[in-house]
Amino acid sequence: MSKIHVTTTVNGEPAEFLCEAQESLLDVLRDQLKLTGSKEGCGSGDCGACSITLDGRLVCSCLVLGVEAEGKTIGTVEGIANGDTLHPVQVKFLEHAALQCGFCTPGLLVATKALLDANPNPTETEARFWLAGNLCRCTGYDKIIRAVMDAAAEMRGEHA
Amino acid sequence: MNFVANKSDLKVVGTRPVRPDGIDKVTGKALFGADLTMAGTLVGKVVRSPHAHARIVSIDTSKAAALPGVKAIITTADFPEISSEVAAAGDGAVNFRHMAHNVMARDKVLYEGHAVAAVAAMSSAIADAAAALIEITYEVLPFVIDVEAAMADGAPILHDDLVPSGMANPGKPTNIAKRVEFKLGDAEAGLAEADVVVEGRYETTAVHQGYIEPHAVIASVNPDGQTQIFASSQGQFMIRQYVSKILNMDIANIRVTPAEIGGGFGGKTLVYLEPLAVALSRKAGKPVKMVMTRDEVFRASGPTSGGVMTVKIGAKKDGTITGATIDIALQAGAFPGSPVAPACMCAFACYDLKNVRASGYDVVSNRSKIAAYRAPGAPISAFGVESAMDELATKLGMDAIALREKNAAKAGTKAAYGPVFPEIGFEQVLAAAKSHPHWTAPLGKNQGRGLATGFWFNIGGDSSASVFINEDGTVSVVSGSPDIGGSRASMAMMAAEVLGVPYEKVRPIVGDTAQIGITGMTGGSRVTFATGMATVQAAEKVVDELKKRAAMIWDISPDAVDWKDGEAVPAGANAGGFDPMPLAAIAAKAGKTGGPIGTEVSINAQGAGAGFGAHICDVEVDPETGFVKVLRYTAVQDVGRAIHPSYVEGQIQGGAVQGIGWALNEEYLYDKKGRMDNSGFLDYRVPVASDLPMIEAVLVEVPNKRHPFGVRGVGEVPIVPPLAAVANAVKAATGVRMMSLPMSPPKILAAMDKA
Secondary structure (H helix, E strand, C coil): CCCEEEEEEECCEEEEEEECCCCEHHHHHHHHCCCCCCCCCCCCCCCCCCEEEECCEEEEHHHCEHHHHCCCEEECHHHCCECCECCHHHHHHHHCCCCCCCCCHHHHHHHHHHHHHHCCCCCHHHHHHHHHHCCCCCCCCHHHHHHHHHHHHHHCCCCC | CCCCCCHHHCCCCCCCCCCCCHHHHHCCCCCEHHHCCCCCCEEEEEEECCCCCEEEEEEECHHHHHCCCEEEEEEHHHCCCCCCCEEEECCEEEEHHHHHHHHCCCCEECCCCCEEEEEEECCHHHHHHHHHHCEEEEEECCCCCCHHHHHCCCCCCCCCCCCCECCCCCCCCCCEEEEEEEEECCHHHHHHCCCEEEEEEEEECCEECCCCCCCEEEEEECCCCCEEEEECCCCHHHHHHHHHHHHCCCHHHEEEEECECCCCCCCCCCCCCHHHHHHHHHHHCCCEEEECCHHHHHHHCCEECCEEEEEEEEECCCCCEEEEEEEEEEEEECCCCCCHHHHHHHHCCCECCCCEEEEEEEEECCCCCCCCCCCCCHHHHHHHHHHHHHHHHHHHCCCHHHHHHHCECCCCCECCCCCECCCCCHHHHHHHHHHCHHHHCCCCCCEEEEEEEEEECCCCEEEEEEEEECCCCCEEEEECCCCCCCHHHHHHHHHHHHHCCCHHHEEEEECCCCCCCCCCCCCCCCHHHHHHHHHHHHHHHHHHHHHHHHHHHHCCCHHHEEEECCEEEECCHHHCCCCCEEHHHHHHCHHHCCCCCEEEEEEEECCCCCEEEEEEEEEEECCCCCCEEEEEEEEEEECCCCCCHHHHHHHHHHHHHHHHHHHHCCCCCECCCCCECCCCCCCCCCCCHHHCCCEEEEEECCCCCCCCCCCCCCCCHHHCCHHHHHHHHHHHHHCCCCCECCCCHHHHHHHHHHC
16 A cells, blocks of 8 residues: 655744555554653544544544645644743643543643634633543543633733 | 751741742643653564353454564563462552453453454554454353442352451352441440431442542563653552562562653552563564553552442431441442452541441442542442531431541541551531631522541651752652652752752652662652651751761861751851851762762651541532532641642642532443443543532641651641531532432432432
8 A cells, every 4th residue: 555645834943754545643643753641542533532623624643544644734732832841731731630541631731722823702601511521530621721711811911 | 856846937838939840841741651661672462352241162362463563562471370479558558460361361351352362563453453463252241330239149269269257167159259247336325325316328429539640651672671660650669579479570670760640649559561661672672662652541550449338427416426437339430459358448537436337348240440549448338427427416406527527536536447546636627617707608599518537547658859969969769659749859859858958959759660769669758757757767867978078178076067057167166166068069069079979768657637628519400401510619628738839738628629529510421231331531420620610629737747847748648537527518508418329410300400
């Protein structure tokens, strides 16, 4: 079976890979590009652990084919921080102890950043519904929601 | 180290620093089981039974073996037969023969999803193709799923040789593996003295731990037998021991490195893939990686039991309980080992009762073998008992908290399961619940409030930790406990507290099986208590050594040196007029004063402190649909003393929400052929963010004086009360008593229509 050549952009850098037609983008990210921050919790789009952005849109990378990344822009958890400087959502997740095992955290961070990019001033209810596709079994979501609301306030400059 | 009575004497314990593994986990760097790889790694896949119960007539692997790229195939023939041997492990006991037969079916498959063969190949696609080419002939047998059907005469029998313990041998094959009974006084006589008696039959379903990370392992076996295993689990030493037993290998030849673990909740306290990956690697001569799909996690890894129980409680008009009984039967899955004993032991542990009996049956059926799940068994019996307590309060016209206060267990109470409680915090927990504004807040239409309480033992056990002083005065801590919820932070905090150095100067890791002494699993709410105790003791020994080194430099007696705020100081005016010598200065001179400074401590920690909680839940029930919305939730718990309060709150919040899911949504559904019908997160619905309000965790601190910092253990108590707390709230909102879980909208609607 011949492989397909794909040219794309990952976390702002050009990237290319060869993949089989049926390979998911999640598998390509993890196995070929060695970006193992995106996790597979279900492989069926139900848990959100593999959340990435594709041309700015929040998607489950397990439901996207590798070939669909051609010409697109991919954002993963590895690209959220700016070099050594953590993004406010990362800082707030740490400060609020919004993670226990940390397995769902990459997907939640990608989803949270996408939320705040789209809606800088979400209500708690809006945050809860936006993140309803990201399962966390450890925290009961309390500290995650607090971290999200605090990160939103920080990014709006309300902590200055 | 003596118990630190005054919290104000503590500088690090009780603060909320960022966890040491935090940045790895928010940047995607943390390596979980499926993230590790080795050069030349093969992909391993499992062939699983499509039948709930069948005899394996033949397995033909020839076509699969002939497929290019297939490097190894294993079946039952590749595993040694092992004798029945039961070993203590965490909260339960392990029968290695049963475990071996669960890992790879022998003559019969006992549930849909039971492993029958496994294959290792050059790629995932080739492994899948090979798995499809393995030809297995089955003789399909009648099956039984439900616990009462499995106990009935004429039920299909899973194990012809099963002889029940704790009861008379029935003299014929049975699915009952065990009967347990715990009693105090005369429960029947006590019930006869009561002015008011409530009785009910309650039912819960099997629910899965639902960790988001599927089981994952990579194993590599060398020709000389030396074996490396990287795996996500609740115990690297557990994996080492179980693989050694199942494959008959020397323990010293197995080195297990704990990967970061993506949730466990008890479900990663046993092996599924690890022995298969080792057997495949041994045969193929290459590393083998295996990762379960979510479907496999649901079908083949352990949920906890569902069960049925009858609860009877009698009381005087003033609320004094005179007698109580619970009779419970729990699903064990395909092999014996349901948590029926802890279910019985915990059932009435919140109360000071003179006459009580708890008895139960452990029953096998054609379901996947159950695994531990957070306070195994306790939430199940608490659902019955705490629902019955609510009924009793209603019948007596008493406040739910007042009834519990009247009968609360306290220091000196003899529990029905044996011990006399030392200082415990249940009364303080009830007082905190009563005075919380939530308890008296107004409610609206179709809304109701419920309260329920819960108990868990908490345990100690084998733990090892080492503390080493680095050349620059920083500190390395190694422990044997996989960190699921922030325990590296608490180990570093406890070491920093003893050493008197800043938290940031202490870097903790979880060691592999060759780097640290034997440590029991992360389970039973034991890590902060037991491994924390080992860490504290190691740090104390290091302090003693630091004092000796300072004494040597000062040329005075070690007894004349004190340790204060991370510095050696002369113990008094007679010791000499030396300036304080900081840890870093002593470390810098270690080479000249006797060599590197550090030590390891291995202990069997005793004196774990029992934990109690009380949860208040408000719900609104839609009278049109039966849908339950949780509006407000407050969880009060005696935590002993919180080392890192944020992670203590997190345990309580997470446990409460798992309990809410158990109460409202979650269940194993089977089709007519005994196959699981909802093996994905779409149909097995765990709570999501939009289902929930904030979960307020209220920490009550009644220190456990047998731990230097007062730790009790917190992880398990919070899943015990929610099932009944939600049910009691539903009763208050609708007038309907839900006797079975989950309280799904159709069931609530049907119950309301009937009422």
